[in-house]
Amino acid sequence: MISLTVNGAQHELDVAPEMPLLWVLRDELGLTGPKFGCGVAQCGCCTVHVGNQAVRSCSVPVGSVAGQRITTIEALGSPDALHPLQQAWIDEQVPQCGYCQPGQLMAISGLLHKNPHPTSDDLAAAISNICRCGTYDRIRTAVARATSSAANQS
Ligand code: FES
Ligand code: FES
Numbered sequence: 025m026i027s028l029t030v031n032g033a034q035h036e037l038d039v040a041p042e043m044p045l046l047w048v049l050r051d052e053l054g055l056t057g058p059k060f061g062c063g064v065a066q067c068g069c070c071t072v073h074v075g076n077q078a079v080r081s082c083s084v085p086v087g088s089v090a091g092q093r094i095t096t097i098e099a100l101g102s103p104d105a106l107h108p109l110q111q112a113w114i115d116e117q118v119p120q121c122g123y124c125q126p127g128q129l130m131a132i133s134g135l136l137h138k139n140p141h142p143t144s145d146d147l148a149a150a151i152s153n154i155c156r157c158g159t160y161d162r163i164r165t166a167v168a169r170a171t172s173s174a175a176n177q178s
Contacts, residue, residue, distance in 0.1 A: 025037065025038055026038075026039060026041060026086055026087060026090045027090055027091055028048070028086070028089070028090065028091075028092070028094055029091075029092070029093050029094065030049065030053060030055070030094045030095075030096065031055070031094070031095060031096060031098055031099035032099065035052075035053065037052055037086070039052060039086060040086075040087075041085060041086060041087025041088075041090075042085045042086075042087065043085065043086050043087075044063075044081065044082050044083065044084065044085065044086070045072070045079075045081040045082075045084040045085070045086045045089060045094070046058055046060060046070045046081040046082045046084075048086045049072065049081060049094075049096060055096045055098055057096050057097035057098045057126045058070045058071070058072050058081055058096055058097065058126060058127070058130075059123055059124070059126060059127065060082060061082075061123075061124070061127075061154070062082070063082045063083075064082070064083065065080040065082065065083035066154070067124070067127070067153065067154040068080060068124070068127045068128070068131055068151075068152060068153030068154060069123060069124045069126065069127035069153070069154075070082040070127060071126070071127040071128075071130040071131045071134070071153065072094055072095060072096045072097075072130055073093075073094065073095040073096075073130060073133075073134055074089050074092050074093070074094055075092060075093055076134065076137040076138075077134060077137075078130055078131045078133075078134025078135070095130075096126075096130070097126035097129060097130055100129060100130065100133060107129070107133060108170040108171075109129055109132060109133055109136075109166070109167070109170045110129065111170070112166040112167070112169040112170035113125070113129065113166050115166070115169060116162050116165050116166040116169060117162065118159055118162040118163055118166050119157075119159065120155075120157035120158075120159055121156075121157050123156075124153060124154065124155045124156070124157075124159075125159075127153050128151075128153050128155065128159075128163060131151050131153050132147070132151060132163075132167055135147070135150050135151065136171070140171060141171045142167065142171065144164055147163075147164060147167060
């Protein structure tokens with residue numbers, strides 16, 4: 025049995041330790057926000073947080089994160105209390121098809137734990153998530169909006 029805390033809930037799971045975390049989240053726990061794209065840690069659409077660290081869950085064996093705190097897009101914010109990035113995504117109408125966006129939000133929110141006010145260069149250096157719809161400009165604008173409004177509140 026593998027013990028995981030996902031979005032604040034404790035789970036004891038009868039799964040093989042080498043099973044990718046993404047499959048556990050989607051197939052065992054029904055959390056379908058993290059998406060499958062490449063399966064080889066290249067595209068980023070499966071990104072979740074382990075602690076405050078963004079990881080590509082398709083390539084993380086669940087046994088390696090046993091006992092750790094996992095957060096998926098489902099718990100980044102809530103309808104009543106959106107994460108500042110989520111509000112900025114709405115304000116800037118970032119998504120097109122939307123498929124990559126959970127991963128984009130989790131990757132960038134992970135970066136904000138380390139760097140609350142990333143420049144465009146910081147984003148380019150730290151975020152390699154792929155968007156086939158090419159929403160990169162709107163993502164940069166939305167991150168600037170979210171981080172400047174956070175700065176205005178602090
Ligand atoms: S599905 Fe995990 S990085 Fe592409
Ligand atoms: S919004 Fe379509 S892949 Fe990014």
